[in-house]
Amino acid sequence: MNCIELRNVVKRYGNVTALNNVSFAIECGERVALLGPNGAGKSTTLKLIVGLLKPDSGEVLVKGLEPISIQARRIIGYLPEDASPYLMLTVRENLEYIASLRGVDNVKERVNKFLELLALKPYERNRVMSLSRGNRQKLSLALALIHDPEILLLDEPLNYLDIPTQERIISLFNSMTNATILVSTHIMSIAGRLANKVIILSGGQVVWQGNISDLRKFGEENEPVESIVARLMESVR
Known part of the structure; x- marks a missing residue:
């Protein structure tokens, strides 16, 4: 069952298109990193899922329900x-x-x-x-x-934390084996510690999605994953 689903979502702020026809699905129990540079649309995506924003077009579902429904709001934990x-x-x-x-x-x-x-x-x-x-x-x-919460939405959760505290928080998240976690970050190493799948956003579009380990198929041998991601994001600019 999908805990989170976006179908052809468009979100604009005035003349600026923050999300442009974004679609993805996250199964219950999955741990997914929403990866991309600042301004890619990551925070907007989380706000749509938690019901703080409404899409201009398309559909956002939480376990098949609208995010603003009482049932959906009860099962979500959100860190802006x-x-x-x-x-x-x-x-x-x-x-x-x-x-x-x-x-x-x-x-x-x-x-x-x-x-x-x-x-x-x-x-x-x-x-x-x-x-x-x-x-x-x-x-x-x-x-x-x-x-x-059954579903945890985290926007840059390790901001302002020292290294020992970051390690404690990562261990805490990894112990939540039954939770569905979507974590937004612009740092690949954090994505790799908190998730095994990734959705890469750039310019309000999905550039790539799949297993983090599969990202290396797009690069040279021994190339850092960060540079592979940068090249993928550059492809839609």
Whole structure:
């Protein structure tokens, strides 16, 4: 079954076409990287899937439902690129509030789990406005995960995080064996750590999609995957 499907999607911002006839499908349980340079349409794609935007034409489906449906919204966890938790609330208050809105059972137990998991326990009584960018990012990740979503949409999830924290987050995602994950990034090495399939966007179009390992078929022996991707993206400019 497809958990995410885009059919001939077009999205414009005024005279700018952000997505131009984009189609792809992601089966439930797959881990897919949405790869491309800045401005390729990655964030727009995620916002369409989560229901924050509507396509100008085409169709976006989440398990066969419109993204704005209550059923679809319940099963999605979303981390935007510039996530903004409630700045005047504390870390714990943010987590407890969102967990309650999401209908999480045993809210305090769930909140405590993520405070420990993401090393936020020392900051639980701090207002978000006082946190570093890295700790805000960790809180935003916890907010996306607090309700144990079936589908996880991640826009540059490792931004602002130091290397040890990145490794901890990658291990966390890789432990979520039943979740469908779509991660947007412009860094090939991150794509390779978090996904085994890739959809490459450039100029609002799908350049290539398939297994990451198959990308090497398009390059010379020992050529870095990053340069192969760059050449594919260049082909539609």
